Amino acid sequence: MNKIINFHAVNNSEWFENVIVYLKQKYDVVGIKQLYDHYYNGKTLRNACLITVDDGHLSSAEVIYPILKKHNVPAVFFVSPKIACRDGITNFWFQEISGYDMDRLWQIGREFLNLKTPVHTEWIKEMNIDDIWKMIAYYQKFYHVSPKAPQNMTTEQIRQIDREGLVAIGAHTLTHPILANETGLRAEEEICSSITRLEAMLGHPVLTFAYPNGIPDVNFGVREKCILKGTSVKLAFSTQPRNFRTSDDVFAIPRYGLSTGSMNFVRLKLFLGKYYSPLRKLIRG
Template identity: 30%
Template sequence: MLQTAGNLLARSRAAGRICVINYHRVLQTPHPLLPSEPDVATFRWQMELLARCFNVLPLRQALALMDAGTLPPRSVCITFDDGYSAVHELALPVLQRFKLPATVFVTSGHLGQNTMWNDRIIEAVQSLRSERLDLRSLGLASYSLRNTDERLATIGVLTEHSKYLPPSKRHALIRQLEEMAGENLVPGQMLTPDMVRALDRNGIEIGAHTVTHPILTSMDDESAQSEITSSKEQLEALLDKPVQLFAYPNGKVGKDYDARHVEMVRRAGFAAAFTTAVGAITKEQDRFQLPRSRPWDRTPFMFGLRLLSWMAQGPPR
């Protein structure tokens, strides 16, 4: 049914469009405080559906075929952001099983490091033994932690607040959380340089995602350009090959990046850049603001239908 619907779309104005799926990591088992991240079983059926019902292409190849007017119907690309080690350890075997390509946008400064700052918030809040978290001394509020839903809500508030803090203030908040929790971070959540090389050897394209994953609009122009350019240079030195694709951290136009940063990405020598806007890629779009998003659906049919709806929609609205 999904194939038939996709072929009908391909004969309409939806012809020549690409849907790009965006993940961060794959979990060994479901995690109550990471409800949006698929576990291996979920990721497996998602990849099986893509292999059976869609044409999954390497990202750069898909763009080239679109430009040439030879893009197959139901074209989909798979991407991962940040650079979690689970992409190598858990996602890669599934991708190999179904012979699917993917692109990993790596935050180069976190290679071999313990955790991203947002994961430190999750781990600290998860480890707090009290039923309330009082952060009024930092100009925030007092938050209830009586159950999983309340802890999840608290994590959401703190993560959204921390995204737009200067790095020094974000670090101070996270350190206070960790001290309150007595948290000892578990090492090994991020890709190592050797894992990145292994992904590359196995046909997974590596893209850049800045050095430290800042919100670009919160930085001065010189620092933002350095984050963009240095991430490309560091990954190219690691792989000894060009890195041509870039993804904006957080990826919301006007809020997380703007026209200045689009020009910085062009200047750095990338061939294309990706946002987190919902919709399909069309030939007419700015090659440095291409959409991609994450299907949240929990069943195969709705997951596939979501992708077809993006193709029908076209560019982000």
């Protein structure tokens, strides 16, 4: 059962270390080179596990990476060079709105951006990235809210991790838009510029990419995969929760997400695999 496990921000070092120890005991933990050889050179992987981390939150450098080094576990970190360089914005939009009054935010969206009545709680994920940042700017102005302090890794932290070689660095767009919501030109800029700027930062080709949010045919599709095929990227990752196999589309590789929960929960989620989400929905009615 070959799996890719994806994390985001992790602030509980004890929890993360327990998960890493468990993964090492249960799986053959591999790096990105072995995954590349699996897809492109026919290398057989059995009961393998690759660890990935999205967004480049400070905890990637301060919590996750030291534990990976301690246990000599390879991984892939997906980051935005624009965010790391503090180029105009220092946080992703979802980090900036954390703690905001969502009713007030919606009121601003309705009054100034002519948004329709939301039909679900994740309405903001149906907006394009420019409108999201306009809404944030209005909110900060009207409610006298200051921009948050930077929450993500710096350029030097990313370069240092890359130099040490245990963790590969991949691209994750410039500003974390839901790519399907953007025009073709904007999607191309977000993808291609994140790759070329990251390559300039690191001094070598970038071979991996992770789609923001990452649900196939919802958050990205044929257009985004075609854009990636014209870059240096050879492996691109979705958030479709299932085991990986040689027949996968290498520009939509599946991953399971982990963020919190007891070790019993972690074991259960990994055991159930692709059946976890449908069973949870069924139980919740």
